[in-house]
Amino acid sequence: MTLLDKLNEDMKQAMRNKEKDKLTVIRMLKAALQNEAINQGGELSADDEITVLAREMKQRRDSLSEFEKAGREDLAEKVRAEIAIVEDYSPKQLSADELEQIVKTTIEEVGATTKADFGKVMGAIMPKVKGRADGNAVNQFVKQYLS
The missing domain is CATH 1.10.1510.10 (Uncharacterised protein YqeY/AIM41, N-terminal domain)
Structure with a gap:
C-alpha cells in the first residue's frame, strides 16, 4: 500500500x-x-x-x-x-543515541577533524537520516563533535 x-x-x-x-x-x-x-x-x-x-x-x-x-x-x-x-x-524518528552514533560513524568515514569539514560531514549524513531525523538535531551533533 x-x-x-x-x-x-x-x-x-x-x-x-x-x-x-x-x-x-x-x-x-x-x-x-x-x-x-x-x-x-x-x-x-x-x-x-x-x-x-x-x-x-x-x-x-x-x-x-x-x-x-x-x-x-x-x-x-x-x-x-x-x-x-x-x-x-513519517518514518520512525531516530533516537538521540542512534543519531549520535550515525554522526560519529560518518565523521570517521569522512575523516573530518575540524569545523572546516562541517559541510562534507553534513552532506554525507543527511542522505542516511533522510526523513528520520531533524536537520537541526544533526547539525548540533556534528558541531559538537567537530569542535
Missing part, C-alpha cells in the same frame, strides 16, 4: 468520524504528494514520499517556532496537532 493509498483510506475514515482537523492535514499531505508527482512527471518512489513528508514536517516546525516566538499559543497548539498527524505518516 502506497502512502497515497493510506492517505485516501485515512481521509475516508476522518470524514466518517467527522475529524475536521485531521481531514485538513491529510488533504494537505495528499496535495503535496500529488504536486510532487506532477512535477516529476510520474509515480513517486518511497524515497520521494519521505522527502515530501520531511518538507511538510519542516514547514510545520518552522511555523511552530515562529508562533511560539510571537506568543500565539492558539496557533502554536493547532500546529502541534498537525505535527502529530504528519508524524503518523
